[in-house]
Amino acid sequence: MVDGTRRPGRPRSEAARLAILKATHDELLERGYGGLTMEGIAARAGVGKQTIYRWWRSKADVALDSLLNVASEGIPIPDEGGLEADLSAFLSRTFGMQESEGPVLKGLLAQSLLDPEFAEAFRDHFLAGRRAALRTVLNQAVARGEIPADADLGLLHDVVYGVLWYRLLFRTAPLDDEAARGIASLIAGSVRNRE
Template identity: 60%
Template sequence: MTEQRRPGRPRSEAARRAILDAAMRELEEHGYAALTVQGIAARAGVGKQTIYRWWQSKADVVLDALIDMADTHIAVPDRGSLPEDLMAFLKATFDQRGRRPVLIGLMAQALLDPAFARAFRDRFLASRRAAMRKILERAATRGEVAPDIDPETVIDVVYGVLWYRLMLNHAPLDETASSQISDLLLRGITRDR
């Protein structure tokens, strides 16, 4: 199925990239509450009308920037074993590098706006869950995961920790946390448990 072209001029990939990069830099420097379409446009060197032609709101721009960043920086590893795949994936997932304001800003927007919540869930959260599910399915095929394990619960544990720590900021999301969660999961889901 091909995507229908929207009316107006086609997107310039260079302008799109500049807008997404500008949105992430503005967020990292000023936070979600202070983010404006005008600020993104100024930093990207485009007019506000260009942004509004392609996105409905600042949340939609940030969502696309976040999806692009996740697709680029959080690969689904295939190193041949669940321990190695899980550790690599969790390390990349928990490595926030200043993205906390982006994620909590989008979650806050999702709590306030049901339409955006659907887009956030369907376009971003579902893709992150699918990446983790792929790791678990490959491990199950290799016989590494106990047959009574529900992968959706395992995925909830991983992202539950991630979002809880992001929202409350009570403990770090770092390599130590990813290692601890990986070890905990492996003790609970592998055939040898």
């Protein structure tokens, strides 16, 4: 369950939880968010549907936890020694996941527009987590003196993730290594020009 509270019943089996998250991710990749069902997750994970509902209230919640699990494992925080290199490495890994995870993100974003409770969970857990990862990259640059201490890091987050969401949703241009390098260069150049 996304908010961390436990529902009544038997304690969660870690093996069952991991099987459910993997099954959910596999189902998402195979069928997309629109084709995801609790029945399909349960069958693939080898658990009863009630087991899933005991821990997650909806398919959106279990899909979100599945995505969180993938994001936490798949995008390490780089330390290449400089802002532009760090950002380029971070964004290349982030953008590289969009080919497989992009349809999932779109489905969860659509769900968040329909379900205010889920929107809060999506914002507070997934979006905040990705912003925190980027904040670590930017804070490394602040500590090295590459970004002024009074810089608006929130605006830099918005520039990075604004490009990601715009390109992901509207397919105006690719999310690839060239885009990662371009954004990294743009951000590094903008903070250098402030000095």
